[in-house]
Structures are given as C-alpha cells and as structure tokens.
C-alpha cells in the first residue's frame with residue numbers, strides 16, 4: 246500500500262481547503278475507503294478525516310423536512326423515530342444493509358459515496374474495467390458475465406449497478422443531497438446524485454465534484470412516507486447486497502385506491518431507478534387488483550434493456566415493486582396516511 250499523510254480536519258473550511266490539493270481523499274467511517282486502499286482501487290496521497298466536523302445531527306426543520314447530517318451513522322438514523330416511525334422505508338433500507346458493526350461505523354455520506362460491487366471493479370488483479378481505468382474495457386461484458394448487471398441506463402463501456410440501499414429509499418422519498426464546495430452550497434436531487442454511464446464517463450460515480458463534500462440529506466415531510474416500504478431481494482437472508490430492491494411510498498384513498506405512489510428500484514442501474522410512468526398509471530388503481538398493479542408497473546419496463554444473463558431481473562423487479570406496494574399498504578390503518586385512509 247502506498248504511503249499517505251493523515252490529518253483530522255478541525256472545521257469545514259479546513260476540510261474544503263484540503264480537498265483542493267490533488268490526491269486527497271476524505272475518510273468518514275472508513276468502512277469502504279480502507280477496502281479500496283487494500284484492493285488498489287484508490288491510492289491517495291492525503292487522507293482527511295472528517296469525523297470531527299459538526300455534521301452528525303438528525304432533526305426536523307420548519308417545514309417538516311428531515312435533515313440528516315452527512316456524518317450521522319447508519320445505525321443512528323435507522324433508530325431515529327423520524328425514520329423508524331414516520332418514514333419506515335428509510336429505516337428498513339438501512340437495517341437491511343451491511344451488518345450491525347458496519348452500520349455503527351458507516352456514515353450517511355459515505356454510504357452514498359460507496360462504489361459498485363461489480364466483481365471486476367473490485368478484483369485485486371488488474372482486469373479491464375472502465376470504472377477503474379478509463380478506456381481499459383469492461384471485463385464483465387467481455388466475459389458475458391452479466392447476471393448481476395444493469396437492465397437500465399447501461400452502455401457497452403459499463404453496465405455496473407449501484408449498491409446503496411439507502412439511495413433507493415431516498416430516491417422514492419424525493420430527498421435532496423446537500424453538497425458544499427469552494428463556491429458554496431448546492432442541492433442535488435437524490436435520484437440524480439449517482440451517474441449512469443449514459444450520463445458521464447464510468448469513472449464519474451456521482452455528481453459530487455472533486456473539491457466538494459456532502460453536508461446533509463434532506464427528506465421532505467409528507468404523510469405518504471408513513472405508508473412506505475423497502476423490499477430487498479438478495480441471495481441470502483442477511484449481510485448481502487441486493488440483486489434487486491424496491492422502495493415505495495404510497496397514498497391511499499378511503500376505498501383502498503392508490504392516490505399517489507412513488508417507486509424506486511435498486512440493483513437495476515447505476516442509480517436508483519424511479520418508475521415515473523408506472524407511478525402515473527397507478528393513480529386510481531385499486532390496491533386489491535393485482536393484475537392492474539402489475540400492468541401499471543410493467544409500463545416502466547418498456548425501456549428496459551436486459552443483457553443475455555439478466556433478463557430475470559425484469560420479472561423480479563416488477564414483482565418486487567408490486568409486493569412492496571402491497572406491503573406498504575398493510576402498514577395503514579385509519580389515519581396512517583394523513584387521514585386519507
């Protein structure tokens with residue numbers, strides 16, 4: 246491993262100034278970054294520890310929005326009543342991720358900045374990977390090893406998926422990522438924070454600039470977040486990344502018809518994939534009409550481009566979305582959704 250300097254940033258200005266020096270990496274919980282150093286994915290000259298910055302708070306703002314500091318631990322957010330009770334999709338996405346030990350160390354900002362789990366990206370011997378070395382090729386596509394790859398938004402350069410469970414829940418909640426840099430603060434919709442290879446070179450994983458850091462995530466206060474659910478399909482029951490996942494929020498009318506629904510999928514692209522066409526089609530659909538739910542969800546798959554080995558994800562993702570809608574609705578009881586049901 247290459248030698249690097251280590252400094253703990255005493256305040257935000259110092260962290261932002263340090264980021265202007267090329268070869269600098271931030272470290273928060275360290276649960277991702279230290280693996281990258283060992284695997285040769287990153288070889289920084291300077292590590293800047295940001296755990297001393299005042300970004301750990303979780304609280305509700307004047308318009309009911311939940312503000313989550315970028316350095317809040319995954320376990321702290323999962324246990325917070327504003328996640329566990331008011332926005333169950335948030336708590337579930339966190340509790341189904343990693344392990345208790347990791348969640349006690351790992352931060353919200355670090356979770357969003359984690360990188361793909363494509364084995365060719367993570368390989369400790371040098372394999373062609375455009376995400377690691379631009380222009381080197383894609384070993385996964387060359388080997389036709391496509392079972393885990395994307396069905397939306399991929400190119401011949403890269404078809405990796407993004408592994409964050411939290412990001413999928415945030416996309417369904419219409420959350421915003423707050424970012425600070427030399428030019429001040431800017432707001433990025435959570436659904437647009439991760440970049441697909443259609444949007445940027447595969448080496449650009451997120452919308453974060455090289456001299457920026459995430460300060461917080463804001464989640465709007467909406468009654469629909471109470472009827473919400475995160476469903477994660479994985480190859481074993483715990484401590485595993487999603488093959489496919491679905492995050493939903495729901496508003497029901499008194500006769501159990503869908504007033505509005507928001508659906509984001511994980512495991513299908515290099516960003517959470519919102520099913521906006523399906524969301525439109527679901528409005529006015531009776532929750533008990535399973536065929537109608539499936540037909541509405543299927544509309545969003547007109548653009549799906551499965552690879553030879555991952556056609557199964559089309560069916561799996563559609564079923565996960567429908568099941569998540571029904572499971573979210575089961576949370577209801579009179580008044581659970583702002584009185585509309």
Ligand SMILES: Cc1cc2nc3c(=O)[nH]c(=O)nc-3n(C[C@H](O)[C@H](O)[C@H](O)COP(=O)(O)OP(=O)(O)OC[C@H]3O[C@@H](n4cnc5c(N)ncnc54)[C@H](O)[C@@H]3O)c2cc1C
Pocket residue numbers: 270271272273274275276277278279315316341342343344347350351352353354355356357358359408409410411453457458459460484485486487
């Ligand atoms: C074995 C294992 C299993 C896992 N399983 C899952 C899973 O099932 N689901 C899931 O979602 N995740 C999973 N993870 C990923 C885990 O959630 C991340 O490792 C963790 O959230 C990273 O947070 P961290 O604070 O440790 O980040 P670090 O390792 O400290 O940093 C990771 C990256 O984020 C950057 N960074 C950190 N904070 C900021 C900030 N505020 N602004 C800008 N950049 C920042 C760092 O510079 C670095 O580039 C797993 C990880 C491991 C090791």
